[in-house]
Amino acid sequence: MFRKNIIIKITIAFIITAFFSLQLNAQRWDVPSNKKAKNSYIKFDNNTAKSGEEVYTKNCKSCHGDVGKANGNKTLNPQPPDLSSTLTQELTDGELFYILNTGRNAMPNFKNTLSEEDRWKVISYIRSFNKKYVQVLSKTDPSKSKLVKINMNFNAATNKMNLSVVANEASGPVVLKDAEVMLFVSRYFGKLQIDKTIRTDKDGNATFNFPKDLPGDSIGNLTIVAKVSDEIYGEIESQTKLTIGVPTDKPSLTAKRAIWNVLKLAPWWIIITYTSIVLIVGLFLVLIVRNLFRISKIGAQQ
Template sequence: MKKKRLIIALMFLSAGFSTIYGQEWVAPESEAAVVNPLPFNNATVREGKAVYEKNCKSCHGDPGKNNPIVLTPPPPDMASEKMLANTDGSIFWKLNTGRGAMPTFKGTITDDQMWQVINFIRKFDPRNAGKLTEEALKKGTLAATINSDSTSLDITADFQGAPLAGVPVFVQVKKAFGMLDIGKVVTDANGKAIFRIPDGTAGNAEGKADFVLTFGDEFEKTQAEVQGIKVAKPVTDNPLARGNVLWSTNDRTSGWLLFAYFFVTGLVWLTILYIVIQITKIKKAGQKN
């Protein structure tokens, strides 16, 4: 009994200390009591994961891997005990308010998306173990062609000839260091979808882009590629490689810089050459007498 009381006292004490020193971020009780309107299921968790990867991962890292961005204080890991101790309502409130380096997401993502992210975070709560059914990965094949005026992609999704209806297809563009998400379409009853290539999609130096289409996570990994589509004008003037840039290749170096380098270096080494000639004269001068 005494032990129990001591532990409770210590817990209060430590909570008190952490409030003072860690400046604990606590949601108002009324907000913390708000209940997540979305059901906790595979669909909402999946949506939440997509929202998380787009908006949260760059700072908080991968849940459970404790690999946040280097900031002080470090952004907490989503799968940490401390994080999961928050109620759904209080996470929702924090997403709306923001504090310090953590911005408010009000207006950036919708309320629904916030709740989806919360569901995604809850996936790592040990109390939720077994609540999500393990689904077998679906199978399917994707095909895509570009339409005649290169403005949209015609997408077909099927499984062994049978069209896959109502399946989300994600579209990405290959960039120099990875893939850039540019959008998502859902197939219609015939397993077809049309993806309009957004204006301003960036191409390579020739103005061409390679598109990669994939199903969501519930499918076995499969992808379709449409390569070399002209989406923009070729880049003729790259501001990063203009002539007058200090750190650049020799043919792009400013003339004054090259002149200064060779003029000064040449002058100095000609003088050194002159001195070496003088040294040889010393020998001659010795032979004369």
């Protein structure tokens, strides 16, 4: 009897533990070890926390709520945690940065919408709620990012875009090895990523497959944006205009007469209908007023 009870209890305990550990696993972030160790090149202080708060209010608050008040959006699944909680605070800066960069489920990624500086400032704001936190600064020197030059070469025969990344140090050119590179094309709303995020090879080169059918402006110009992220040199962004898109010359939506356009460019059918109705009603009213004068005149004559 006693033994049976024990077995049941152990089984129940096991099931519960298994269930909770599954739940926890579902919420845990799987962050690669090299990302986990990443640190901020910005020193966290009151000023960075303050500007981080502004970024937080605009981009994060609608789901996570006010930090420390646990008033996030309860309708989402999984629920966005309060960022002052231990669950969040025991993550490394690198892990937080990774979460911001990749996003998951309902959480969007902020890699392309917030600058690296702003992303670190948000983390600075989140850390300001943790009294025990001690910052480890990265060895990245953002002032050195100015030295880096990104060269873009497009091969029309193979449709490949080749990038070479070189830092012009005083001691001579240094190629950036194993740096993260992303390629984008500017569109109406934001940037469109081309191919995948890759790393430079030992010569500082990265090659992307470039699509043939991207619509450009009237002569086929595309604005190409390359983003390089390096341990030492930080984030570097470079833009060029290349005539490698499909020439597209669509008139603007407000160029022709349309219902949404200004009064001068109203559709003819509305102008004609409206004006003729007003004119017809007006004409009848004039006729009636004339009749009134006629009545008065007849009476005056007799």
